[in-house]
Structures are given as C-alpha cells and as structure tokens.
Amino acid sequence: MSQSPASPIKVGIVGGTGYTGVELLRMLCQHPHVKLTSITSRTEDGMRVAEMFPSLRGRVDLAFSSPEKAELTSCDVVFFATPHGVAMAQAKTLLAAGVKVIDLAADFRLQDTKVFEQWYKIPHACPDVLAESVYGVVELNRASIAKARVVGNPGCYPTTVLLGLSPLFGGAPLIDLHDIVVDAKSGISGAGRKAEVSHLLAEAADNFKAYGVAGHRHKPEIQEQLDRMAGAPVGLTFIPHLLPMIRGMFSTIYANILPEALGVDYQKLFEDHYRGEAFVDVMPAGSMPETRSVRASNTLRIAIHRPGNGRKLIILVVQDNLVKGAAGQAIQNMNLMFGFPETAGLSHVAISP
Ligand SMILES: NC(=O)C1=CN([C@@H]2O[C@H](COP(=O)(O)OP(=O)(O)OC[C@H]3O[C@@H](n4cnc5c(N)ncnc54)[C@H](OP(=O)(O)O)[C@@H]3O)[C@@H](O)[C@H]2O)C=CC1
Numbered sequence: 001m002s003q004s005p006a007s008p009i010k011v012g013i014v015g016g017t018g019y020t021g022v023e024l025l026r027m028l029c030q031h032p033h034v035k036l037t038s039i040t041s042r043t044e045d046g047m048r049v050a051e052m053f054p055s056l057r058g059r060v061d062l063a064f065s066s067p068e069k070a071e072l073t074s075c076d077v078v079f080f081a082t083p084h085g086v087a088m089a090q091a092k093t094l095l096a097a098g099v100k101v102i103d104l105a106a107d108f109r110l111q112d113t114k115v116f117e118q119w120y121k122i123p124h125a126c127p128d129v130l131a132e133s134v135y136g137v138v139e140l141n142r143a144s145i146a147k148a149r150v151v152g153n154p155g156c157y158p159t160t161v162l163l164g165l166s167p168l169f170g171g172a173p174l175i176d177l178h179d180i181v182v183d184a185k186s187g188i189s190g191a192g193r194k195a196e197v198s199h200l201l202a203e204a205a206d207n208f209k210a211y212g213v214a215g216h217r218h219k220p221e222i223q224e225q226l227d228r229m230a231g232a233p234v235g236l237t238f239i240p241h242l243l244p245m246i247r248g249m250f251s252t253i254y255a256n257i258l259p260e261a262l263g264v265d266y267q268k269l270f271e272d273h274y275r276g277e278a279f280v281d282v283m284p285a286g287s288m289p290e291t292r293s294v295r296a297s298n299t300l301r302i303a304i305h306r307p308g309n310g311r312k313l314i315i316l317v318v319q320d321n322l323v324k325g326a327a328g329q330a331i332q333n334m335n336l337m338f339g340f341p342e343t344a345g346l347s348h349v350a351i352s353p
C-alpha cells in the first residue's frame with residue numbers, strides 16, 4: 001500500500017551537471033515527498049545549480065559539490081547519473097549506511113558479469129551487490145523493485161524494446177522467437193553532454209545514420225531480459241540510429257506471427273496487458289506515434305500494426321530518452337522503493353510542439 005511519510009526523504013544526485021542529472025533535478029524539485037540535499041560535480045564544485053541551469057532559479061537552492069565533499073551517506077537515496085563504473089565503486093559504502101542506490105548507468109543492469117566485462121571493459125567491483133540488485137523496468141518488475149535496495153535503471157533503447165515486446169510473452173507462443181528485428185532511433189541527447197566531434201551541430205544536424213551495427217552494448221542487455229521473458233533464447237537483430245534532433249526515441253519492432261497465432265487480436269492483447277499502467281499508452285488501432293507526443297514526459301506510447309492482416313506484427317514505440325528512458329523511470333523506481341504513489345512527481349504532460 002502507498003504511504004506518504006510526514007517528512008520528505010533526502011535525495012542525492014551524483015553527476016548533476018549531465019543531461020540525465022538535470023532532468024532528475026527538474027522533476028525532483030517538484031516532487032511532493034523529496035528534499036534534494038546533495039548534487040555533485042567534479043568540474044563545477046561550488047557553482048550554484050541555478051547559475052548553470054537558469055530554468056531551476058527559484059526551484060533548486062543548492063550548489064554543486066565535489067563527490068568527495070558531498071554528504072551522500074546521510075541521504076535516503078542516491079541517484080548515479082554518471083558514466084558506467086562510478087556507482088559500483090560506491091554502492092557498498094552507501095548500502096552499509098542504509099542508503100538506497102539507483103544507477104542510471106549500466107553497473108546493475110546485466111546480471112552476467114562476464115557479459116558486463118566484455119562490453120564495458122571494466123571488472124565488476126561488487127558482484128554480490130549486483131546479485132541483489134533489480135532491473136528497473138517498473139512495468140516488468142514492480143514487486144521486486146518495491147523491496148530493492150539497489151536498482152539498475154535500464155538503458156534507453158532496452159526500455160522501448162522490452163515494453164514493446166512484453167505483452168507477447170507469458171502465455172501461449174505467439175511469435176517466432178528466432179527472428180525479431182528492432183530498428184531503433186535516438187535523439188542526440190542520448191549520447192550525453194560531454195564534448196565529442198560527432199555530436200557537433202554541423203556533424204549531427206541535417207544528417208541521419210546508423211551506428212553500432214556490428215554490436216551495441218544494449219543488445220546483450222535486451223537479450224538477457226528477452227531470453228528470461230520468453231523462457232528461451234531469442235534471435236534478435238538490433239540496429240540503433242542517430243536522429244538529427246535533441247530528445248526522443250523511436251523503436252520500430254518487427255516480429256513474425258506464428259501460424260497458430262494468426263487469429264489473435266493483438267490490439268486487444270496490448271490494451272489488456274497495459275490497462276491501468278500510468279506510463280504506458282497503447283494508442284488506438286492505426287495510430288502513428290510521434291516523439292513529440294512524449295517530449296519531457298514519462299509516458300511511453302505504443303502503436304500496433306499488422307499490414308494486410310498478415311503475419312508481420314509491427315510495434316511502434318516512442319519515448320523521451322531522458323525521461324522514461326532515464327530520469328523519469330529512475331524516479332518511478334524511487335517512488336516504488338519508498339512506497340510513494342508511482343506517479344508522484346511524474347505528472348508532466350508532453351511539450352508539443
Ligand atoms: N542521455 C540519455 O539519454 C541516457 C543516459 N543514460 C546513462 O545515464 C548516465 C548519465 O548520462 P548523461 O546524463 O547523458 O551523461 P552526461 O555525460 O551528460 O553527464 C555525466 C555526469 O557525470 C559526472 N561525472 C562524469 N564522470 C564522473 C565520475 N568519474 N565521478 C563522478 N561524476 C562523474 C559529470 O559531471 P562532472 O564531470 O562535472 O563530475 C556529469 O554530471 C550514463 O551512464 C548514461 O549512459 C541512460 C539512459 C539514457
């Protein structure tokens with residue numbers, strides 16, 4: 001049962017100057033049960049948050065502090081909006097102090113440490129903490145997240161793919177598991193705020209390209225979860241693309257319906273599966289979702305298509321990579337971990353246009 005404590009919980013953010021960090025700030029400063037107490041940056045130690053982000057003037061009255069100076073052990077929960085490898089170095093200390101941890105990077109996503117080390121090129125610092133962590137797609141793992149001390153917030157692409165496919169698993173076999181194709185596109189904020197030539201306006205604007213075709217680190221993450229959901233190895237092709245826009249993610253998923261499942265009403269199946277979910281919207285039959293319909297909101301929208309009523313099932317999924325794909329989902333996890341209403345602080349309507 002949801003409960004609201006009399007006093008707000010104390011929240012720290014490691015990596016407050018990045019794109020997902022400032023999204024956490026934007027949403028948490030309006031959260032009814034949260035008090036922001038620590039926000040770190042190695043490079044902006046001492047700078048007022050509102051000086052760097054004028055959108056937060058009058059909302060966040062704090063300065064960035066270096067991670068060493070920040071009093072993270074006095075928080076109730078710490079979000080890591082940092083590169084891979086940072087959260088796992090501090091998780092044990094925080095847990096020992098009774099602090100819950102939500103990592104927006106990949107340290108607590110892949111349960112197989114060999115696969116983690118193959119893709120992230122760093123040894124896992126705390127396999128025991130990894131073993132107790134929960135993969136944070138709320139709509140898939142609600143009960144475990146509510147009891148968790150450590151959550152690995154999913155990658156942005158995996159969220160679209162797993163929520164796009166999840167209604168097809170758990171009952172009688174419906175699709176050919178050997179051949180699922182995901183054609184995914186992300187806005188450039190997905191690459192973070194750090195300077196890189198390929199992210200310059202002159203390089204990324206008025207351009208469109210695929211990347212990671214030979215292999216992308218989100219493929220093993222999706223694979224681990226899909227294999228678990230399907231109860232068998234899934235044949236997955238995953239191709240990410242870079243869109244010439246700032247925010248937004250669009251995944252088109254192609255699956256082949258099994259001959260014995262051609263009579264299923266997939267629109268109804270998806271509607272029934274997600275009925276009552278606050279942040280997953282199954283659009284009416286024939287809809288064409290647009291990224292701007294979810295911009296700055298925690299909503300993920302899905303549309304189901306079946307051209308010619310044939311055997312190809314096409315699932316269109318849109319989300320804001322920085323919100324449902326990162327900071328919003330992390331707050332949804334926090335709400336569950338502390339017994340708050342799942343929607344607390346997350347009621348932002350999309351900005352459109
Ligand atoms: N952008 C997106 O759409 C998504 C991002 N993610 C993941 O979330 C995490 C954050 O992403 P994003 O906000 O885009 O990244 P950014 O590059 O925009 O920001 C990274 C932040 O981490 C801080 N930081 C960097 N290195 C360290 C370190 N060693 N110790 C402590 N702080 C550090 C930086 O500040 P400073 O250098 O001043 O300390 C900065 O505030 C990443 O792991 C990313 O993969 C997940 C899903 C979607």
Ligand SMILES: CC(=O)N[C@@H](CCC(=O)OP(=O)(O)O)C(=O)O
Binds near residue numbers: 156240
């Ligand atoms: C557009 C773009 O570059 N997107 C990033 C993925 C987004 C992300 O941050 O994912 P992780 O948390 O797993 O790093 C990429 O493809 O590397």
